[in-house]
Amino acid sequence: MDTLLSILRSIHPEVDFELCDTLIDDSILDSLDIIAIISEINAQMDVTIPPEEIVPENFNSAEALWDLIERLEDE
Amino acid sequence: MKRKAFLSGLAVFLALAAVLWFCQRLLMPKYQTGIVEGSMVEEYYREELPHEVLFIGDCEVYENFSTITLWENYGITSYIRGSAQQLVWQSYYLLEDALRYETPKVVVFNVLALKYNTPQSEAYNRMSLDGMRWSGSKAAAIRASMTEDESFVDYVFPLLRYHARWSELTGDDFKHLFSKDLVTHAGYYMRVDVKPQTGFPPPMVLPDYTLGANAMGYLDKITALCKENGIALILIKAPTEYPHWYDEWDAQIVEYAEKNGLPYFNYIGLRDEIGLDMTTDTYDAGLHLNTRGAEKMADYFGRYLTENYDLTDYRTDPDYAAVWSEKVKYYNDMKEQQYAELAEYGHLVSFGANAIEG
Amino acid sequence: MLFTSYGFIAFMAAVLVLYYLLPKVCQWPLLLVASLAFYAIADWRYLFFIVFTAASAYLIALKLESIEARRKAILAQSPDMSKEEKKALKARHKAAQWRWLLLALFLELGVLAVTKYTNFVLENLGKLFRDGRFHAIDMIVPMGISFYTFQTVSYVIDVYRGKQTAQRNFLKLLLFVSFFPQLVQGPISRYGDLSKTLYGPHPYDGKAVSFGLTRVLWGYFKKVVLADRIITAVTALIADTAQYTGTYVFVAMLFYAFELYCDFTGGIDITIGLAEAMGIKVAENFNLPYFSKNIKEYWNRWHITMGTWFTDYIFYPISVSKPMLKLSKWSRDHLGKAVGKRVTVYLSCFAVWLATGIWHGAAWNFVVWGLMNFVVIMASQELEPLYARFHARFHVKGKAPYEVFQIVRTILLMSVIRMFDCYRDVPMTFKMVGTMFTRFNIHVLWDGSLLALGLTGADYGVLIIGFFIVLGVSLYKARRGSVREALYRKPRAALYGVMAALALVIVIFGAYGVGYDSSQFIYNQF
Numbered sequence: 030m031d032t033l034l035s036i037l038r039s040i041h042p043e044v045d046f047e048l049c050d051t052l053i054d055d056s057i058l059d060s061l062d063i064i065a066i067i068s069e070i071n072a073q074m075d076v077t078i079p080p081e082e083i084v085p086e087n088f089n090s091a092e093a094l095w096d097l098i099e100r101l102e103d104e
Numbered sequence: 105m106k107r108k109a110f111l112s113g114l115a116v117f118l119a120l121a122a123v124l125w126f127c128q129r130l131l132m133p134k135y136q137t138g139i140v141e142g143s144m145v146e147e148y149y150r151e152e153l154p155h156e157v158l159f160i161g162d163c164e165v166y167e168n169f170s171t172i173t174l175w176e177n178y179g180i181t182s183y184i185r186g187s188a189q190q191l192v193w194q195s196y197y198l199l200e201d202a203l204r205y206e207t208p209k210v211v212v213f214n215v216l217a218l219k220y221n222t223p224q225s226e227a228y229n230r231m232s233l234d235g236m237r238w239s240g241s242k243a244a245a246i247r248a249s250m251t252e253d254e255s256f257v258d259y260v261f262p263l264l265r266y267h268a269r270w271s272e273l274t275g276d277d278f279k280h281l282f283s284k285d286l287v288t289h290a291g292y293y294m295r296v297d298v299k300p301q302t303g304f305p306p307p308m309v310l311p312d313y314t315l316g317a318n319a320m321g322y323l324d325k326i327t328a329l330c331k332e333n334g335i336a337l338i339l340i341k342a343p344t345e346y347p348h349w350y351d352e353w354d355a356q357i358v359e360y361a362e363k364n365g366l367p368y369f370n371y372i373g374l375r376d377e378i379g380l381d382m383t384t385d386t387y388d389a390g391l392h393l394n395t396r397g398a399e400k401m402a403d404y405f406g407r408y409l410t411e412n413y414d415l416t417d418y419r420t421d422p423d424y425a426a427v428w429s430e431k432v433k434y435y436n437d438m439k440e441q442q443y444a445e446l447a448e449y450g451h452l453v454s455f456g457a458n459a460i461e462g
Numbered sequence: 463m464l465f466t467s468y469g470f471i472a473f474m475a476a477v478l479v480l481y482y483l484l485p486k487v488c489q490w491p492l493l494l495v496a497s498l499a500f501y502a503i504a505d506w507r508y509l510f511f512i513v514f515t516a517a518s519a520y521l522i523a524l525k526l527e528s529i530e531a532r533r534k535a536i537l538a539q540s541p542d543m544s545k546e547e548k549k550a551l552k553a554r555h556k557a558a559q560w561r562w563l564l565l566a567l568f569l570e571l572g573v574l575a576v577t578k579y580t581n582f583v584l585e586n587l588g589k590l591f592r593d594g595r596f597h598a599i600d601m602i603v604p605m606g607i608s609f610y611t612f613q614t615v616s617y618v619i620d621v622y623r624g625k626q627t628a629q630r631n632f633l634k635l636l637l638f639v640s641f642f643p644q645l646v647q648g649p650i651s652r653y654g655d656l657s658k659t660l661y662g663p664h665p666y667d668g669k670a671v672s673f674g675l676t677r678v679l680w681g682y683f684k685k686v687v688l689a690d691r692i693i694t695a696v697t698a699l700i701a702d703t704a705q706y707t708g709t710y711v712f713v714a715m716l717f718y719a720f721e722l723y724c725d726f727t728g729g730i731d732i733t734i735g736l737a738e739a740m741g742i743k744v745a746e747n748f749n750l751p752y753f754s755k756n757i758k759e760y761w762n763r764w765h766i767t768m769g770t771w772f773t774d775y776i777f778y779p780i781s782v783s784k785p786m787l788k789l790s791k792w793s794r795d796h797l798g799k800a801v802g803k804r805v806t807v808y809l810s811c812f813a814v815w816l817a818t819g820i821w822h823g824a825a826w827n828f829v830v831w832g833l834m835n836f837v838v839i840m841a842s843q844e845l846e847p848l849y850a851r852f853h854a855r856f857h858v859k860g861k862a863p864y865e866v867f868q869i870v871r872t873i874l875l876m877s878v879i880r881m882f883d884c885y886r887d888v889p890m891t892f893k894m895v896g897t898m899f900t901r902f903n904i905h906v907l908w909d910g911s912l913l914a915l916g917l918t919g920a921d922y923g924v925l926i927i928g929f930f931i932v933l934g935v936s937l938y939k940a941r942r943g944s945v946r947e948a949l950y951r952k953p954r955a956a957l958y959g960v961m962a963a964l965a966l967v968i969v970i971f972g973a974y975g976v977g978y979d980s981s982q983f984i985y986n987q988f
Contacts, residue, residue, distance in 0.1 A: 059758065060773050061807050061843065064781040068790045068806050077787065080778040081623030109668060109954045116958035123966060131970075226976055253976060257468045267970050271920035 030095055036069040037091055050090035058088060066094075076101050128263035131270060132234070134280040138459045139231075140287035141166075141188040145198065146235030147288055148185055153427055154206035156415050157182035159291065160195040160326075161214030164342035167392040171290035172435040173402035175428050178410050179417030184291025187235075189228040192217050192322040197245035199326060201236060203333060210413055211330055212338045215357050215368075216349060218323060221316020223251045234262060248322075289435045294395050296442040297452055301382035301390030304346045313352035320360070327364050336413060343371035343380055343401065346391055367412075371401070378404040395439065463503060465646075465732050466686055466974060473500065474678075474736060478671075481740050486663035493660075493740075494633055497642040504605050511577070511604040515570050516632070516639040519614045522566040523621040523628035523635075529559050530624065559622055566618045574611045577603050582824035606645040608821055612771055614639050617653040619775055626654050634661060643733040647726070649747040649767035656744065664741030672957055673946050674739025679964035680935075681731030686972035688928045689725035692717050694973075695915040700884045703894060708901030711881075711894050713912070718884055719877040720929065723752065726765075750936050755868035757838050760876055768821075772814045781810035807843075811836055822883070827891065831882035838875060924971050 037046045040062055044052075052058045058066070066088075067078045076098050087097045135142030144166065157180055159165040166186030174180040185198050195213060202208075223229065229249045236242040246259045258265040269277075287293070330337040339361055341349055354370055361368035371378065378400055382390050385397030393401060409415060418424035445452050453460055463470040477496045481489055501508050533555040537543065543551070581598040588596030617638070620626035629635040638653055638660060664670075699706045699714035706714065730747045737744040751764035761769050780786060786806055794802025812833075819832020858864040878895060885891040906912065913919065938945055949957040 056762070059762075060777060061758075061811075064778065064806055064810065065803060067782050068787060068803070071782075071787045072791055072794060072802075077784070078782060080774075080782055081625060083774075083778045083782070084625075106668075112953070112955040113958050116955060116962050120962040120965060123962075124969065127966075127970060255468055258975065263969060264975055267972065267975070270970055271918065 030091075032073055033070070033095055033098065034091060036066060036073060037094075039069070040065055046091040050092070053085040053089050063088060070098065074098065124263060128261070128266075129281055130273070130277055131266045132262050133266065133269070134276045134284065135231070136276045136280050136285060136287065137454070138457055140293070142231040142234065143284060143287045144187050144235065144291065144293075145185070145232060146284075147286060148183065148202065148235075148291070149205075149237060150286070151183060151290070153181065153424060155181045155183040155208050155290075157210045157212065157409065158199070158202060158208040159184040159186060159212045159214070160190070160199050161186055161212075162190040162217050163188060163293075163392055164214045164216050164344060165212070166288065166291055166293050167295070168342045168344065168398050168401050169292060169405060170395065170398040170402040171292045172432055173399045174406045174409075175290075175419075176432065177403055178406040178415075179419035180406055180409060180415055181418050181424060181428070182290060184288070186291055186293075187228075187232040189220075189224060190217060190232050191220050191224065191249060192319045192326075193248040194229075194232045194245055196322045196326050196329070197241040197248070198232075198236070199329060201239060201241040201245075203329070204239065204241075207333055208335060209415060210336045210338060210409065211326075212340055213323075213326060215323075215339055215341050215353075216347065218315045218319045218357070219347070219353065221319045223249050226251050226254055229254070230265065233259060286434065289431055289438075292398065294435070294438055294442065295387040295392070295452070295455065296395045296439055297387045297446055297456075298384055298394060298396075299387055299389050300384065301386055304348070304390065307348035307350065310350070313350055315353055315356050323360070327366065337366055339366055339368040341368075341370040341372060343375050343378065344386070344391060344393065345372055463500065465729055466682070466690065469503075478736075478739060481664075482666045486665065489662040489664060489740075490634065490637055490660065493641065494637040497637060497640040497645065500642040500645065501605065501640060505602065507602060508604040511573060511607065512610060512640050513636065515573060515611060515614050516636045518566060518569045519618050519639070520629070520632050520635045522562050523618055524630070525562050526559050526618070526621050527628040529555050529562070563618065563622045567615065570611050570614055570618075574607055577601060577607060579820075579824045606647070609648045609650055610639050610645065612650045612768075613653070616650070616771060616775060620653060629653070629657070637661075641737075643736045644744060647729050647733070648765075649730060649733070649745050650771050651745055651767065656742070659741060659743045662741065667741065669950065670741055671739045672961070673950075674735045674737070676946055676949075676957065676961050676964070677731050677735030677738060679735075679961055679968065681728040681733075681735060682968050682972075683928075683964055684724040684728030684731065684932065686728075686968055686974055688925060688932070689721045689728060691917070691921055691973035692721045692724075692925055694921075695912075695917050696721050696884075698915045703885065703890060707894065707897035708903040709898070709906050710903070710911075711898045713907070714884065715877045715881055718880065719752075719873065720925075722880070724932070750940055752873055753869055753936065753940060754872050755865060756842055756872055757835070757875060758842065760872055761835070761839075768818070772818055776817055777810050777814045780813050781806045786810070808840065811840065815839075826888050827882045827885075830888050830891075831879060834879045834882065838879065921973075 034046055037044070041057065044057055046052075049055075049057065063083060067083075070076055070078060078097065078101065082097060082101070087093055133142055141163075157174070159169060159182065163186065166184045169182075169184060171182045171184060174182045185195075185202055187194070187198075190198070195217065199211060229251070233242065233246055233249060236245065243256075246256060250256070327337060329335075339357060341354070341357070349370070349372065357368055357370075360366075375382070380393070380397055380400055385393055385400065387394035410417075418428070442452055442455060445454065463473060473496070477492065480492055484492060498509060501512060533551060536551060537548070580601060584596045585598055617626065617635075621628050629638070634657075638651075638656060641651075641656070641660065644651060696714060696717045699710055699717070727748050734744045734746070745767050747765060747767050749763040749766065751760055754760035754763050786809065789809075790802055790806045792802075793805045815832040815836035816829065817832075818835070819828040819830070822828040822831070853859045881895055882888065882891050885894055912922070917925075935945055938948075942948070946957070949960055
C-alpha cells in the first residue's frame with residue numbers, strides 16, 4: 030500500500046490519496062495519469078493491470094486501486 | 105393538471121399556426137409594383153361574370169390582345185389567363201382550373217410555349233402557380249412544373265419558399281397584406297410607351313427542330329379537353345418575332361392543326377393586314393406590342409371571332425354592361441395615367457419592371 | 463436524408479407518432495424498420511454492409527461468451543483445481559477468445575478500411591511511384607460507416623472483456639448498430655449505455671416528449687439558422703485562396719469555428735432530442751467545449767464519445783500492453799526515469815491522434831490535424847511545471863480575467879489547428895495560416911469587405927443575435943444547469959411558448975430553400 034501511495038503522490042503531490050474517493054469522478058486523474066500509474070505499478074510492483082480493469086470503480090480511490098492490485102496478484 | 109397542460113399546449117399551437125399564417129401572407133411577394141405578372145393568375149378568381157373567349161399562354165397573349173377593345177368593338181367577353189413564361193402544362197392545368205368556374209365558347213392558345221419541353225425556371229413557376237386556388241389541377245400543375253431543386257411542400261406552404269424575404273419587405277407587403285389592386289384588364293397587361301423595333305440577333309441554329317413530346321402531349325390534352333367540353337380551340341402565334349419562331353416549328357403546328365381540325369394563325373406574316381407598325385406599336389423594341397398594337401390586334405382578332413363563332417354581343421345586357429363599363433373606366437384611367445407619366449418623365453415610372461412603389 | 467431536409471422532418475414525425483400509437487412491444491421493432499428504411503432510402507446497397515458488420519459482431523460475441531461459459535463450467539465441475547491449473551485454463555480460453563476477437567476486428571475494421579481508405583492509399587501509391595495504374599476507383603462508402611463500425615467494435619471488445627453480456631437477439635443488436643438518429647454523425651454509443659433504454663417499452667411521457675422536441679428545435683436553430691447561414695461566408699473565404707488572405711484567414715477561422723460548433727452540436731442535439739422524445743437516452747457528446755481552459759479539457763468536452771472510444775479501445779490497450787510496459791521498463795533502466803515515464807504516454811498518444819486523424823477522413827490534412835493535436839497536448843503536458851511556477855508567482859489562477867484568457871487561447875489554438883480540414887491541402891494550409899501574420903489588412907473587418915462574402919447586413923444581424931443567444935444559453939447551463947428544467951418549473955405555456963418561438967424563428971430565419979431573388983426574373987426576354 031505504501032508503494033502505491035508513493036506512486037500516486039509522485040504524480041499528484043497535492044492530492045490526499047488516503048481520503049479522496051472521487052479521483053475519476055472529479056477528473057483529478059486523467060487518462061495520461063492513469064497510464065503513468067499503471068506503468069509505475071508494473072515497474073515497481075510487478076503487477077500488470079489489463080485494459081478491461083481500467084474502469085472508474087477501480088481508480089476512484091487509492092483503496093480501490095489497492096484492492097484491484099491484490100485481486101490481480103491473486104489470480 | 106394534465107388537462108391544463110394539454111390546453112396550454114393547444115393554445116400555443118394555435119397561436120403559432122396563426123402567426124405562421126400571418127407571416128406567410130406578409131412574406132409572399134405581392135406583385136403589385138414592378139413585376140406584376142405574379143398577380144395575374146390569382147386575379148382571374150375576382151371575375152364576376154363568365155367569359156365566352158379565354159386566352160391561355162405566355163406574354164404573347166397577355167401583352168398582345170386588349171380585352172377591352174374586344175368588348176368595346178364587338179361586345180365580346182374575354183379573359184386572358186396568361187402568366188410570364190407560362191409553359192404548356194401550366195396552360196393546360198390553368199384551363200382545367202378555369203373550367204371549374206365557367207365554360208367559354210372559344211379558347212385561344214399561343215403556340216410559342218411549345219418550344220419548352222421541360223420545366224424551366226423556379227421563379228416563373230412560382231408566378232404561374234402560386235396564384236392558383238388549390239385543386240387537383242394545381243397539384244398536377246406543380247408536379248408537372250417543378251424543376252429539380254423544387255419541392256412540393258414549398259408550394260403547400262409558400263412561407264417555406266419566401267421566408268427569407270423578411271429582410272427585403274417593402275411598403276407594398278404591408279399595404280397589400282389583405283387586399284390587392286387589379287394589375288390587368290381582364291388579363292391584359294397595359295403598356296402605352298413606345299420603343300421601336302430595330303432588329304433581332306440572327307436565330308441560332310438548333311440541333312433538332314422537333315417540338316418536344318412532352319409539350320406536344322399537353323397540347324393534345326388541351327385539344328382533348330376543349331373537345332370534351334364543346335369548346336372551339338384556336339391556335340395562334342402572336343405577331344411578335346422574338347423569341348424566334350422557326351419555320352420548322354410552324355410546319356409542325358400547321359400539320360397538327362390540320363390533323364385535329366383546328367384553325368391556326370401565324371400573325372407574324374399578317375402584320376400588314378392587321379395594320380401593325382413595329383416602329384410605333386411595340387414598347388420594348390419588338391418583343392411585345394404596346395397598347396396601340398394590342399388594340400389593333402384585338403380589333404382584327406375580334407372581327408375574325410364574330411364572323412366565325414356564334415358569340416353573343418353582351419353590350420346590350422345590363423349586367424354585363426355594368427361590369428364591363430367599370431373595366432373600361434379602369435382601362436382608360438390607367439391609359440391616361442401612363443400617357444401623363446410619359447409626358448412628364450419621358451418614360452413610365454409606376455409601371456413596368458423597374459417601377460417605383462407609389 | 464439530411465437532417466435539414468423536409469423528408470427527414472416528415473420521417474421523424476411519422477416515426478414519433480407511430481412509436482406511441484403502436485402497442486409498446488412494437489416500439490423497438492418500429493425503430494429497427496425505420497433505421498433500415500432510413501439507410502435504404504440513402505442507398506439500398508448500404509444495407510449489406512451494415513447487416514454484415516452487425517451479423518459478424520453478433521456471432522462472434524456469442525462465441526466469445528460461450529468460450530467463457532465453458533471455462534466456468536469446467537471450473538464448476540472440478541472444484542479441486544490448483545491455482546496453476548486454473549491459470550493455465552484461463553490462459554487457454556483467453557487465447558481462444560483473443561483469436562475470435564481478432565477475427566471480429568479484422569472483419570469490421572476491414573470493411574471500414576477498404577471502403578473508406580482504398581482510394582487514399584491508391585492515390586498516394588500513384589503519387590509515390592508516379593505510376594498511372596494506381597488511381598482512385600469508384601467505390602461506395604456506406605453512410606455513417608465510421609460511426610457504426612466503432613459502435614460495433616466497442617460492443618465486441620466489451621463482450622471480450624467480460625464487461626458486457628452478448629445480445630442473443632440479432633435484430634436487437636442490429637438496431638443498436640443502425641439506430642437511425644445517430645447513424646450519420648454519432649454520438650458513438652456504447653452498447654451497455656444505449657441498450658438500457660433502447661428496447662423500451664416506453665409509455666408516453668409528456669415531459670420527455672416536450673423536452674426532447676425542445677432540444678430537437680434548439681438543434682435545428684443552431685444548424686439551420688446559424689451554421690447554414692455562416693457557411694456561405696466560410697465557403698467563399700476558403701475557396702478563393704488568392705484573394706482571401708491575412709485577416710480574412712482569421713475571419714474564416716473564427717467563422718468556421720462557429721459554423722462547426724453550431725452544425726455539429728446542433729446535429730447532436732437533434733439526435734439526442736429525438737431519442738429523448740422516444741424515452742431513449744443517448745450519451746452526451748458535448749459539454750460546452752468552447753468553455754475549456756486547455757486543449758486536454760477541450761478534448762474531454764468536444765465529441766466526447768469519440769474521445770472516450772479512442773481512450774478505452776486504443777490508448778489504454780496500447781499503453782498497458784506487454785511490449786509497451788517492457789519498453790517503458792527498459793527505457794527507465796537505460797535512459798533514465800524521465801524518459802521511461804514519458805515513452806508510454808508519448809507513443810500511445812501518438813497512436814491515438816494518428817488514428818483520430820485518419821478516422822476523421824482519408825486525407826493528409828486530417829493526419830496532420832491529428833498530429834498537431836498530439837503536439838499541442840504533449841507540449842502543454844511538458845509545460846506544466848512552468849505553469850506551476852508561473853501560478854506560484856502570479857496569483858491569477860481561478861480569477862475570471864485569466865480564465866477568459868485561457869478560454870480564448872484554447873478556442874484560438876483549436877481553431878488554428880482546425881484550418882487543416884478547411885483548405886485544400888497541407889502546404890496550402892500552412893501558407894494561408896502564415897499570411898495571417900504577414901499580410902496586414904485588418905481594415906477588411908470594417909470597410910464593408912465582409913458584405914461581399916455572400917452574407918448581407920441582415921444576415922450578420924441574425925448571426926450576431928444568434929451568437930449571443932447560444933452564448934447566453936451556454937452560460938446559463940454552465941452556471942445554473944438545465945434550461946429546460948427551469949422552463950418546466952414555470953407554467954407549462956412557457957416551455958411550449960419557447961418551442962413555438964424556436965419553430966417560428968427556424969422557419970423565418972432559417973437559411974434554407976431557394977432564396978427569393980427577384981433578380982432571377984429576366985424580364986425582357988418574355
